[in-house]
Amino acid sequence: MKLPSENPVRIFVALTALLLPMVVNAARPVLELEIRDHLFYPSVLKIPANTKVKLIVYNRDPTPEEFESYELNREKVIMGGQKAIVFIGPLAPGEYPFFGEFNPKTAQGKVVAE
Amino acid sequence: MLLTSVILVLREVLEAALLLSILLAMSRFLALQTRWIYIALTAGVLGSVVYGQYLGTVSELFEGMGQEIVNAALQFTIYGLLLLIGVLLILNRSGEARYLQLLQWAMVLAVALAALREGAEIYIYLIAFREQAELLQGALLGALIGGGIGFSIGALFYYLLLGLPRRRRLICALVLLSLVAAGLCLQATQLLEQADWLPAQQPLWDTSGLLSENSVMGQLLYALLGYEATPTPNVIAAYLIGLVLMVTLLISVWLKTRMPGVAVDVYV
Numbered sequence: 001m002k003l004p005s006e007n008p009v010r011i012f013v014a015l016t017a018l019l020l021p022m023v024v025n026a027a028r029p030v031l032e033l034e035i036r037d038h039l040f041y042p043s044v045l046k047i048p049a050n051t052k053v054k055l056i057v058y059n060r061d062p063t064p065e066e067f068e069s070y071e072l073n074r075e076k077v078i079m080g081g082q083k084a085i086v087f088i089g090p091l092a093p094g095e096y097p098f099f100g101e102f103n104p105k106t107a108q109g110k111v112v113a114e
Numbered sequence: 115m116l117l118t119s120v121i122l123v124l125r126e127v128l129e130a131a132l133l134l135s136i137l138l139a140m141s142r143f144l145a146l147q148t149r150w151i152y153i154a155l156t157a158g159v160l161g162s163v164v165y166g167q168y169l170g171t172v173s174e175l176f177e178g179m180g181q182e183i184v185n186a187a188l189q190f191t192i193y194g195l196l197l198l199i200g201v202l203l204i205l206n207r208s209g210e211a212r213y214l215q216l217l218q219w220a221m222v223l224a225v226a227l228a229a230l231r232e233g234a235e236i237y238i239y240l241i242a243f244r245e246q247a248e249l250l251q252g253a254l255l256g257a258l259i260g261g262g263i264g265f266s267i268g269a270l271f272y273y274l275l276l277g278l279p280r281r282r283r284l285i286c287a288l289v290l291l292s293l294v295a296a297g298l299c300l301q302a303t304q305l306l307e308q309a310d311w312l313p314a315q316q317p318l319w320d321t322s323g324l325l326s327e328n329s330v331m332g333q334l335l336y337a338l339l340g341y342e343a344t345p346t347p348n349v350i351a352a353y354l355i356g357l358v359l360m361v362t363l364l365i366s367v368w369l370k371t372r373m374p375g376v377a378v379d380v381y382v
Binding site: 064 | 118121122169170173177178179181182235238239242304307308309310314315316317322326327328342343344346
């Protein structure tokens with residue numbers, strides 16, 4: 001009858017191990033990006049590598065834009081004057097270009113994970 | 115503006131055009147009337163305008179994740195419809211004429227939903243030009259060219275399928291439908307990751323050096339097979355589950371309804 005007495009400890013350890021990532025997740029970094037005159041500000045966005053971040057994209061233009069990135073596997077339409085939340089990462093260190101699909105000639109930027 | 119429009123519209127149209135061509139070829143295979151295509155396209159265009167008009171509102175649902183959730187739900191719904199269409203095609207493979215009404219409406223709905231999801235983006239893109247008359251012309255012309263190329267590729271697929279011997283035609287169409295369907299599961303899962311409804315993961319591999327998603331071939335394979343250069347484990351799992359589920363179901367229906375060899379061979 002030794003085993004049952006160990007169980008609460010084991011359960012506690014197991015639960016901590018399970019919940020810890022959630023606590024870490026809750027504190028994920030928030031970054032902001034603006035679209036003005038079909039340009040991204042800032043056009044280079046530095047984020048910590050291997051971490052999930054919450055990206056808030058404000059579209060200050062009256063026209064819609066689509067935040068798009070093949071490298072980040074993200075696409076989201078942002079209507080004129082609206083903001084959008086896009087979760088990105090965890091990313092290995094490196095550069096990940098993104099662009100505005102409606103104005104790809106000017107709206108260009110990249111995420112740098114380091 | 116011209117080139118931007120061409121690329122944007124082509125990307126959006128390709129998927130719906132491929133789906134349409136496979137289903138249209140199957141309608142011919144079953145000697146069904148192909149009038150449903152007009153209903154599907156009309157519904158798709160009207161749906162695009164309505165969805166596009168309300169996308170701003172939809173986006174604000176689910177704590178700002180409405181766009182992802184609605185689009186993922188649309189993809190899963192189309193997947194379910196393709197499952198149903200596949201089964202009904204098999205049940206009708208020797209001219210049994212069973213559930214034809216249901217089959218036609220499933221085709222209408224699948225094409226209409228595929229068209230409206232992508233069409234809404236085109237609508238939003240084009241409507242932004244209404245006050246920039248000098249750019250509107252280029253944008254519209256580009257859209258026409260892009261749409262034209264997309265539907266031409268669809269037409270090419272349609273005639274390729276019709277050119278096959280009868281029995282192989284059905285099998286080819288079912289394989290293509292299963293791949294398109296698995297691709298929909300992949301896209302929906304990616305959207306749920308984007309919305310943070312599924313846990314974030316690092317991609318398992320990166321084949322962008324080999325074949326960029328940005329290339330013409332990459333886009334075509336994306337529409338046809340759900341090609342993804344940097345898939346996460348969740349996305350791969352969704353693709354495989356979607357594919358295995360559909361293929362298993364179709365094979366079991368096929369085997370259960372096997373006709374005496376003679377009846378099928380007459381058409382070959």
